[in-house]
Amino acid sequence: MEKYPLLHEMLLEEGIIEKKDVLVPDAISFDDLELAHSPEYIQKFKDQFFTAEDIRRLGIPPSEEMITRWRYTVNGTVDAARRCLTKREITGNISGGYHHAHYDSGRGYCAFNDTVIAIRKMQKEFLIERALVIDLDVHQGDGTASILNGDPQVYTFSMHAGKNFPMTKAKSTLDVELADKMGDDEYLSILDAHLEKVLAASKPDIVFYLAGVDVMQGDRLGRLSLTLQGLKNREEKILKTIFKEKEIPLCILTAGGYAKTAGDTAQLHLEVFRSAYRLESEMGLNYSSCQLDFGR
Numbered sequence: 578m579e580k581y582p583l584l585h586e587m588l589l590e591e592g593i594i595e596k597k598d599v600l601v602p603d604a605i606s607f608d609d610l611e612l613a614h615s616p617e618y619i620q621k622f623k624d625q626f627f628t629a630e631d632i633r634r635l636g637i638p639p640s641e642e643m644i645t646r647w648r649y650t651v652n653g654t655v656d657a658a659r660r661c662l663t664k665r666e667i668t669g670n671i672s673g674g675y676h677h678a679h680y681d682s683g684r685g686y687c688a689f690n691d692t693v694i695a696i697r698k699m700q701k702e703f704l705i706e707r708a709l710v711i712d713l714d715v716h717q718g719d720g721t722a723s724i725l726n727g728d729p730q731v732y733t734f735s736m737h738a739g740k741n742f743p744m745t746k747a748k749s750t751l752d753v754e755l756a757d758k759m760g761d762d763e764y765l766s767i768l769d770a771h772l773e774k775v776l777a778a779s780k781p782d783i784v785f786y787l788a789g790v791d792v793m794q795g796d797r798l799g800r801l802s803l804t805l806q807g808l809k810n811r812e813e814k815i816l817k818t819i820f821k822e823k824e825i826p827l828c829i830l831t832a833g834g835y836a837k838t839a840g841d842t843a844q845l846h847l848e849v850f851r852s853a854y855r856l857e858s859e860m861g862l863n864y865s866s867c868q869l870d871f872g873r
Contacts, residue, residue, distance in 0.1 A: 581671055581672050581831075584831070587844070593851060600656060600660075602656045604648035605649075605655065607619055607622070610622075612694045613678070614678070614681065615680055631682070635688060639688060647688045647689050650691060651673075651689050651694055653670040654691035654828070654830060655699075657829075658695040658696075658785070659699065659702070661783065661826040661828050662782075662783060662826050667816065667827045669850060670829070670830050670831070671831060672830075673831060674788075675687035676690065676716075676718035677716070677718075679724065680723065684743070685716070685742065690721060690724060692718075696725075705782035705783050706730060707730050707779065708731045708785065709732045709784045709785070711775070711787065712733070712734065712737070712832070713786070715737055715798070716743070716791070716798075716833060717735050717741075717743060717746050717749070718737075719745075720747070722747035722749040722750075726747065733749040734749060734751045736753040736771070737755065738754070739754030742798075757800045757801070759801050760801075760802045760804070761803055761806065768814065772814070772815070776825075784819050785830060786815055786827060786849075787830050788812065788815075788832060789833040789834060790842065791835055792808070793805075793845060797836070797837070805845075812849045812851075816852050816853055821856060829849055829853065831849075
């Protein structure tokens with residue numbers, strides 16, 4: 578959790594955002610959590626009653642404080658999605674991207690699937706019909722893929738290390754498995770080969786971009802070998818193609834990153850917001866993305 582307040586501070590210190598651009602969400606209701614999860618699963622959080630298997634799958638005991646933080650994070654993604662649609666700008670949640678959360682269980686430190694809930698909320702509010710999830714975290718977005726499997730209105734694209742967690746993969750609309758230790762050139766070539774086709778096939782009203790930085794060389798939980806320049810090129814490619822060329826509302830979620838220190842990880846997450854700032858400045862826009870603080 579340390580990386581999130583550090584990222585918040587870095588964004589302010591670098592002038593990428595101002596304090597007025599930071600919106601702190603309310604905690605999402607338990608009813609809205611059922612947009613992605615079973616009533617029985619959500620009842621466990623209401624009662625704060627979890628089996629040993631629940632805790633093993635999630636990877637962390639769900640304390641009352643953690644449950645509240647997760648609920649703030651989910652509504653942060655909802656608010657960011659709503660704002661990017663109504664303001665037609667790039668927005669982001671400095672937490673979010675909890676893509677391992679399944680319909681009836683939490684997994685891999687992800688309790689609630691904020692991306693799926695945000696999509697369902699935007700559909701309920703008639704702000705979108707179709708959505709695209711681009712998940713470039715090093716781990717497959719198995720929870721997102723599982724919940725949305727068979728939904729013709731949502732396209733899920735996951736590009737991930739094939740031999741990494743989860744060992745049993747779900748089925749996204751498009752999965753691209755990457756070899757261990759893959760570097761910049763091959764990674765970016767594969768992304769280039771698929772991005773335009775994914776956008777053409779999905780015809781989205783909004784794109785959720787899970788900008789995981791655990792693709793980096795030396796990441797403690799990753800198996801790829803991108804350099805800092807490779808990461809910068811990835812972010813610029815995604816943002817320019819989606820927001821500038823295709824003019825599609827874009828919501829950034831930080832997702833995973835496990836560098837040696839929380840500060841190092843936050844510095845890597847900063848790159849996607851730097852890219853957004855530069856792009857909107859080049860386009861003559863007043864950069865006012867709402868970076869939504871997950872905590873209170």
